[in-house]
Amino acid sequence: MLDVQGIDTWRGPAQILRRVSLNVGSREAVCLVGRNGAGKTTTIDSIIGLLPVRSGKIGFQGREIGDLPPHQRARMGIGYAPEDAGLFTDLTVSENFQVCRWMAEASKRTDQVSEAETDNRIHAVFPEVLQFRQRRGLFLSGGEKKMVAIARAMALSPAVLLLDEPFEGLAPVVVTRFIEAVKKIKEMGISMLIAESNLANAVRVADRLYAIDRGEIIYQGGPRQVFENEDVMKTIRG
Amino acid sequence: MDILVIHLFNALLYASVLFLIAGGLSLIYGVMRIVNLAHGNLYAFGAYVTAWVVGQALAGAHPVILYLLLPAGAFAAALLGAILEPTLLRPFYRRAEEYQLLVTFGLLMILEDLMRFFWGPYPLTATSLFEKMGSLKIGESVYPRYNLLVISIGVLAAGFLWAFVYKTRFGVVLRATSQDMRRASAMGVNVNRVYIQAFTIGCFMAGLGGAIVVPGQSAVLGMGVDALVLAFVVVVVGGLGSLEGALVGALIVGIVREFGVSVFPEVELAVLYLIAVVVLLVRPAGLFGRTA
Numbered sequence: 001m002l003d004v005q006g007i008d009t010w011r012g013p014a015q016i017l018r019r020v021s022l023n024v025g026s027r028e029a030v031c032l033v034g035r036n037g038a039g040k041t042t043t044i045d046s047i048i049g050l051l052p053v054r055s056g057k058i059g060f061q062g063r064e065i066g067d068l069p070p071h072q073r074a075r076m077g078i079g080y081a082p083e084d085a086g087l088f089t090d091l092t093v094s095e096n097f098q099v100c101r102w103m104a105e106a107s108k109r110t111d112q113v114s115e116a117e118t119d120n121r122i123h124a125v126f127p128e129v130l131q132f133r134q135r136r137g138l139f140l141s142g143g144e145k146k147m148v149a150i151a152r153a154m155a156l157s158p159a160v161l162l163l164d165e166p167f168e169g170l171a172p173v174v175v176t177r178f179i180e181a182v183k184k185i186k187e188m189g190i191s192m193l194i195a196e197s198n199l200a201n202a203v204r205v206a207d208r209l210y211a212i213d214r215g216e217i218i219y220q221g222g223p224r225q226v227f228e229n230e231d232v233m234k235t236i237r238g
Numbered sequence: 239m240d241i242l243v244i245h246l247f248n249a250l251l252y253a254s255v256l257f258l259i260a261g262g263l264s265l266i267y268g269v270m271r272i273v274n275l276a277h278g279n280l281y282a283f284g285a286y287v288t289a290w291v292v293g294q295a296l297a298g299a300h301p302v303i304l305y306l307l308l309p310a311g312a313f314a315a316a317l318l319g320a321i322l323e324p325t326l327l328r329p330f331y332r333r334a335e336e337y338q339l340l341v342t343f344g345l346l347m348i349l350e351d352l353m354r355f356f357w358g359p360y361p362l363t364a365t366s367l368f369e370k371m372g373s374l375k376i377g378e379s380v381y382p383r384y385n386l387l388v389i390s391i392g393v394l395a396a397g398f399l400w401a402f403v404y405k406t407r408f409g410v411v412l413r414a415t416s417q418d419m420r421r422a423s424a425m426g427v428n429v430n431r432v433y434i435q436a437f438t439i440g441c442f443m444a445g446l447g448g449a450i451v452v453p454g455q456s457a458v459l460g461m462g463v464d465a466l467v468l469a470f471v472v473v474v475v476g477g478l479g480s481l482e483g484a485l486v487g488a489l490i491v492g493i494v495r496e497f498g499v500s501v502f503p504e505v506e507l508a509v510l511y512l513i514a515v516v517v518l519l520v521r522p523a524g525l526f527g528r529t530a
Binding site: 048049050069070071074075080082086088089090091095096098099100102103104106107152156 | 407410411413414417418420421422423424425426427428429
């Protein structure tokens with residue numbers, strides 16, 4: 001589905017990612033864990049195309065996408081929910097969804113689900129969204145914004161979702177709510193790459209796990225097995 | 239009383255044209271974050287094209303055809319904008335603001351020279367459209383009907399633009415891009431396409447401003463710079479990037495200027511700049527603008 005091979009990414013003069021490789025299979029939830037500043041967001045930004053990679057390859061559904069602009073990657077079926085939700089706060093929640101829905105329609109992808117089915121899926125995952133569809137993004141709480149960001153990414157009818165810190169800043173009870181939502185999204189057949197700094201949360205949703213530190217992948221494997229690797233645990237927990 | 243009505247009409251006339259120019263400038267800034275210094279000469283270009291088409295090239299045609307050709311300048315300015323944005327401006331989006339200002343200022347100069355090259359240094363007129371509409375009696379005074387047409391076009395343009403930005407699919411995408419172009423692109427929006435469309439609409443508005451004034455006044459070299467300066471007063475007052483701000487700013491400038499010409503003609507322009515200074519001091523982002 002998504003195959004990242006040895007990418008190097010720089011932010012200005014600083015090299016952030018060093019030979020990062022990871023892959024996400026069909027109907028798989030993969031977590032990328034690491035401390036703040038380890039390179040998780042940079043990895044997500046590189047995959048969606050917001051940051052150019054200097055070397056390495058990014059493949060999606062068998063096609064090399066490393067040279068494509070972000071909008072083409074999104075239209076191919078890569079949904080993205082940023083760390084800060086990144087809502088268009090001047091627009092209503094409904095309009096936020098529409099932007100992605102229209103872009104999915106413009107893509108003319110054959111594998112996309114219908115608008116009605118997309119709505120059903122969004123409401124199945126986050127029924128709360130129905131209550132504030134006409135509210136402007138500016139007037140949502142932090143948790144609501146995160147909900148809308150994930151729902152908006154689903155409006156693109158994605159094959160894979162990139163979720164950047166979806167549980168960050170949420171109360172523990174809300175985190176559980178979001179974890180249930182993520183599991184439902186996976187049941188819908190949508191693959192996910194989730195950047196997460198909290199290992200406990202990651203373990204609750206991940207089929208596989210990657211750990212990243214200082215821009216390098218230091219672990220890949222099962223989510224439970226990571227606890228057996230002392231070096232990795234020390235690095236992740238600091 | 240009739241004098242007051244005429245002053246009011248004059249203020250609205252002035253505000254209509256200013257709104258078209260400043261609205262275009264604000265739309266371009268709002269979406270692309272570029273202060274387009276060449277905008278004034280796109281207004282002048284619209285005026286020249288309409289003056290040339292209506293006043294010279296097809297001067298003998300039926301009046302209905304001439305009225306229909308009035309927006310020729312607007313379409314010409316839009317076409318010019320659609321060529322300029324991807325070729326001349328796009329390479330500078332990632333550069334510092336100074337480069338963009340230099341490029342658009344250079345473009346202002348180039349357009350001025352191109353107009354001089356094509357149409358010469360003398361004023362171009364298309365007064366037949368103005369004269370054919372005759373005048374309206376208001377009390378003891380008369381008022382040109384053509385000016386009322388200009389006011390109507392200004393009101394219609396404001397209405398269309400509002401509906402376009404707030405009620406259409408493209409408007410939603412435009413507002414999303416204007417708020418965060420990186421995130422919009424990650425949601426599937428082709429930002430380059432939105433930019434060219436926004437720039438073209440902005441140029442169309444400037445060109446329309448020029449096209450509708452030209453039957454009432456001549457197209458002359460330098461008119462673009464004068465208009466640009468006043469358009470900046472409008473956007474400073476209303477808030478750069480805000481269409482509502484451009485509308486309110488244009489009304490304020492139109493009213494103050496009209497009554498200034500009658501009541502305090504010596505300092506009429508100074509009062510306008512004073513208003514801009516006061517707004518900058520009290521509310522730096524303008525009445526409808528947002529602080530970063």
